[in-house]
Amino acid sequence: xxxxFEVVVVGAGPAGVSAAHALARAGLEVAIFExxxxxxxxxxxxxxxxxxxxxxxxxxFWEVAPVERYVGRRSLTMLSADGSVSLDFRTESFTRPPYxxxxxxxxxxxxxxxxxxxAAGALLVPDTVVDDLLWEDxxxxxxxxxxxxxxxxxxxxxxxxxxxxxxxxxxxxxxxPQLRHMGLGVKEVIxxxxxxxxxxxxxxxxxxxxxxxxxxxSGGVQAGGFVYTNRESLSVGVVANxxxxxxxxxxxxxxxxxxxxxxxVRRLLEGGxxxxxxxxxxxxxxxxxxxxxxxxxxxxVGDAAxxxxxxxxxxxxxxxxxxxxxxxxxxxxxxxxxxxxSRASLAHYERTLRDSFVLRDLHTxxxxxxxxxxxxxxxxxxxxxxxFLEELFMVDGRPKRRVRSIVGDVLARHEIPIWRLLxxxxxxxxxx
Amino acid sequence: xxxxxxxxxxxxxxxxxxxxxRVDFTLCSNCADRxxxxxxxxxxxxxxxxxxRHAYEGCLECGTCxxxxxxxxxxxxxxxxxxxxxxxx
Numbered sequence: 001x002x003x004x005f006e007v008v009v010v011g012a013g014p015a016g017v018s019a020a021h022a023l024a025r026a027g028l029e030v031a032i033f034e035x036x037x038x039x040x041x042x043x044x045x046x047x048x049x050x051x052x053x054x055x056x057x058x059x060x061f062w063e064v065a066p067v068e069r070y071v072g073r074r075s076l077t078m079l080s081a082d083g084s085v086s087l088d089f090r091t092e093s094f095t096r097p098p099y100x101x102x103x104x105x106x107x108x109x110x111x112x113x114x115x116x117x118x119a120a121g122a123l124l125v126p127d128t129v130v131d132d133l134l135w136e137d138x139x140x141x142x143x144x145x146x147x148x149x150x151x152x153x154x155x156x157x158x159x160x161x162x163x164x165x166x167x168x169x170x171x172x173x174x175x176x177p178q179l180r181h182m183g184l185g186v187k188e189v190i191x192x193x194x195x196x197x198x199x200x201x202x203x204x205x206x207x208x209x210x211x212x213x214x215x216x217x218s219g220g221v222q223a224g225g226f227v228y229t230n231r232e233s234l235s236v237g238v239v240a241n242x243x244x245x246x247x248x249x250x251x252x253x254x255x256x257x258x259x260x261x262x263x264x265v266r267r268l269l270e271g272g273x274x275x276x277x278x279x280x281x282x283x284x285x286x287x288x289x290x291x292x293x294x295x296x297x298x299x300x301v302g303d304a305a306x307x308x309x310x311x312x313x314x315x316x317x318x319x320x321x322x323x324x325x326x327x328x329x330x331x332x333x334x335x336x337x338x339x340x341x342s343r344a345s346l347a348h349y350e351r352t353l354r355d356s357f358v359l360r361d362l363h364t365x366x367x368x369x370x371x372x373x374x375x376x377x378x379x380x381x382x383x384x385x386x387x388f389l390e391e392l393f394m395v396d397g398r399p400k401r402r403v404r405s406i407v408g409d410v411l412a413r414h415e416i417p418i419w420r421l422l423x424x425x426x427x428x429x430x431x432x
Numbered sequence: 433x434x435x436x437x438x439x440x441x442x443x444x445x446x447x448x449x450x451x452x453x454r455v456d457f458t459l460c461s462n463c464a465d466r467x468x469x470x471x472x473x474x475x476x477x478x479x480x481x482x483x484x485r486h487a488y489e490g491c492l493e494c495g496t497c498x499x500x501x502x503x504x505x506x507x508x509x510x511x512x513x514x515x516x517x518x519x520x521x
Contacts (some may be wrong), residue, residue, distance in 0.1 A: 035510050039520040042493060107519050127514035146513060163493035184496050188472045189521040246500050251470040253436055276521040277439035279473035279492040
């Protein structure tokens with residue numbers, strides 16, 4: 001005798017829990033296996049959850065969920081060795097319900113989120129690794145967990161085991177990602193008093209800021225830095241493309257240190273106490289690296305399927321995870337009605353994603369990852385922009401030069417041929 | 433204390449008695465660039481007297497080592513349920 005559920009979900013992150021929640025609500029018998037001690041124990045992201053999709057599942061979730069701050073301010077900063085140029089955006093509309101994004105602490109948020117699925121009737125099984133899928137007659141028929149008598153049968157398995165998904169590979173639904181398709185994110189949570197954060201980032205009450213950085217700190221590596229404000233801490237980190245990191249022979253920790261030491265970043269962190277350090281992979285290639293999304297008796301959701309959108313200004317994943325989990329649940333519900341869990345029946349999942357923002361966004365931004373691989377974005381351009389402004393603003397008693405001669409001089413000094421700059425602009429505008 | 437050790441001291445782990453990562457060190461001797469040494473965010477790979485060593489205890493379970501090792505020397509499984517890293521913040 002083996003244990004049996006209608007649906008087994010592997011992984012209690014946003015994707016898996018969303019699927020389990022929707023299925024439990026629809027009256028299906030669903031179990032979530034989580035390898036961590038608790039949901040969120042193994043989960044990490046930069047820090048911003050875009051919550052509109054979640055708002056549809058749990059209206060006004062921010063009133064009850066452990067969110068840190070709503071993001072009212074966003075900024076993008078280019079860094080030279082010691083200078084910076086920022087675009088700082090704030091709008092009242094992001095500071096009112098239903099808000100736009102929230103900073104969250106994943107161990108806290110993911111536990112809360114999983115509890116909502118449990119309240120809806122899902123069974124949560126922590127401390128349990130799923131080692132393999134159970135195959136019968138070419139169809140996935142359950143999972144093998146690393147416990148005594150580890151066979152758990154199910155009509156359908158939802159693979160939600162994250163960016164490093166070993167199960168999607170074993171299911172033959174994806175190959176190992178190419179290095180250039182993966183980013184490595186490292187992050188520190190740095191504690192600061194609430195009042196200091198609000199003064200330093202110019203925030204009121206529960207408003208938060210999301211600041212993104214590119215530039216000289218990365219030593220030419222395709223990487224970005226971020227500083228997000230939590231209630232009484234900051235999430236500070238960098239995401240570096242693995243192929244670029246390997247090529248440039250720079251250490252990921254050296255990158256993080258160099259980011260934190262930049263004068264424009266250091267002042268934001270001053271006096272803070274590092275509480276935790278974390279690392280995680282990010283499937284940052286968008287559409288190019290999305291896995292097969294379904295097979296006979298199996299669906300892949302969230303990071304495991306590579307459903308992350310690189311817009312060029314940020315990496316968004318959790319909202320795509322939630323939407324994909326909900327779409328998978330709907331496909332499974334319909335499959336149950338038909339009594340058919342074959343590939344053909346589960347294909348509904350992919351059709352839903354194609355019609356929704358999930359695959360549409362990834363399609364819209366499909367050329368962005370290649371654009372972001374342009375090394376000039378991480379060294380020459382940020383330095384050149386800072387050098388241009390430095391000369392423009394400098395008042396030192398010498399005769400001022402015309403803007404166009406400053407531009408020509410700055411481009412020459414940074415070895416940027418004008419045709420290359422124009423080409424990058426045309427290509428960038430065309431892509432975005 | 434190196435910077436990585438200081439950082440890892442802040443992370444909560446439930447350390448298993450067995451490693452979840454197996455490294456075929458015979459392949460490392462022929463590896464010129466050894467990306468594992470630089471890319472592992474937990475500094476689990478070190479080089480002692482020319483030989484690559486691996487310590488699993490501080491692993492953050494990101495999976496980077498398996499991808500950056502193009503020789504395929506790294507065999508990666510998930511740690512046992514409930515073991516390994518447990519983030520708190």
